[in-house]
Amino acid sequence: MRERSRKRPDLDQLKSGIDQCDRTLVARAITLIESKRPEDQRLAGNLLDMVLPKTGRSIRIGITGVPGVGKSTFIEALGTFLTDIGKKVAVLSIDPSSTRTGGSILGDKTRMAQLSRNPNAYIRPSPSGKSLGGVAQKTRESILICEAAGFDVILVETVGVGQSETAVKDMVDFFLLLMLAGGGDELQGIKRGIMEMADGLVINKADGKNLAAAKQARKAYLNALHLFPPHPAGWQVPVQLCSALQNEGIAACWETIAAYQEKAIEAGYFAHQRKEQNLKWMHALIRERLEESFFLQNNIRGKIEELSESVAAGELSVRHAVAQLFSEK
């Protein structure tokens, strides 16, 4: 035990490791952030304050799509392309399945074999945790650590399930939706409302005998996007084709993101969105803290379950159910 704790890097070591983009110490820093021990949490807070001045200088890109759309292959191709043009790339994940079942849809870094061996890339699997809010909080802070370490591009991937896309949308500058050209079937898994949140759509697997269908799907989506409310940055949301497997269309995807960044910065939207995201984060954290202490009360969850059933059965008004929780009735 003593041996282990002696080996543990202190805050100054972590800070200078981050400064030098030492991937082992970056990983240690993120592990500290993800730790549940109160003492670690205090240290993590101090570390974040120390690196804060060096954060914010990356472009944060969210990538979502249903299982099977080819997210890993796409991220491997995009990440490799970016390191080839001299960028440093960090890949973080939010895996909502792990918050519910403990299992994982996204799996771990072995999915991206090539990128994980790339010295200018850093891949971090999804943090575990019971609440999406807690997991999102850790990922937000991991973004800051990676930025302080000098990563230029942060890719945050998630599965198009539950509320995780909204969580990712709220922490990135550009939100990319990966699609397939298979008609309506693959849409089964996408949550309604996600399409309108995207800053860019990319139809993957646009190769071989899929190409014609992908081109047609592109046209259809472009027409549909015209009917959406305008993008708040005055941006025309594009629909692009790519084949991550054949490494086609990847450069064009990056050009789009770069063009978006330029336009959004010019329009003042880039900074505005980040500011709003921070405010939203702060309020979410306040709410979470308040709920946390409430739900820590003895047997409150069982009580809520019980009251919910009475409400569902029409025996109790919602107002009185809540009043009973707060022991007022």
Add this chain to the structure above:
Amino acid sequence: MRERSRKRPDLDQLKSGIDQCDRTLVARAITLIESKRPEDQRLAGNLLDMVLPKTGRSIRIGITGVPGVGKSTFIEALGTFLTDIGKKVAVLSIDPSSTRTGGSILGDKTRMAQLSRNPNAYIRPSPSGKSLGGVAQKTRESILICEAAGFDVILVETVGVGQSETAVKDMVDFFLLLMLAGGGDELQGIKRGIMEMADGLVINKADGKNLAAAKQARKAYLNALHLFPPHPAGWQVPVQLCSALQNEGIAACWETIAAYQEKAIEAGYFAHQRKEQNLKWMHALIRERLEESFFLQNNIRGKIEELSESVAAGELSVRHAVAQLFSEK
């Protein structure tokens, strides 16, 4: 003062007034619900419990669209059509502008002159209040009062601004989005994501020289809807044309809603959605209660404002900003 309080109906009078669908006493009951006095709130809670067994038997329809789309004219036409076929119709509003500026976009019942004189209709303007959550809570409870009074159809209207559509979506069985055929301009006011929340789209003002454009817009929206994820009830979201002013297409809108209700009940989605809405309402109320007591603390809002600025300036991490609010650092 004594005179006034003697005239005030007691709970039994209110209850029997609601049973008899006495519109004056229905209005008094809703006023009690909207009252901010703690004693009134206690009475309102008891009244709601008394009427609870008679609630839930209406179809709740949300109607939204940007200012100028013709919501009042549409509701007047639909409401009159419904009373003509023997239905009793209540119209409630949520006006988000009144929660911010005190002013009102939707205005009051004088907008619907014909319907407001109709003995089988009851029109109630938007409750006032500082938080959308509080306003929504009152509207939900007003729905229950109207149902207990025997209204078969509850129309809840809102302007397509801010978060109010989501609030309305969460309290209705069918969510209708009114649109115009004017191209992209009228979409400026619609929030992104609303279109995918709709159970039905209606293009209003489809008359005279607008008709051709409306027909074309209908086709385009139908194509776009095919690209959306499927509706959770397995429902094909329709796009209909109407001219509320010329009273055209109103019956067809109602037929659509009735068809939806039948299908959703059959699929088990109708009951499922109401149950989920109640749970969400309960949780929202818990959150609101927790936040309320937190924000009642001395000068907490000023402190949040101050900390937000430090966060936005990159001087303080969100984590420590929140810790400071909870006086931990």
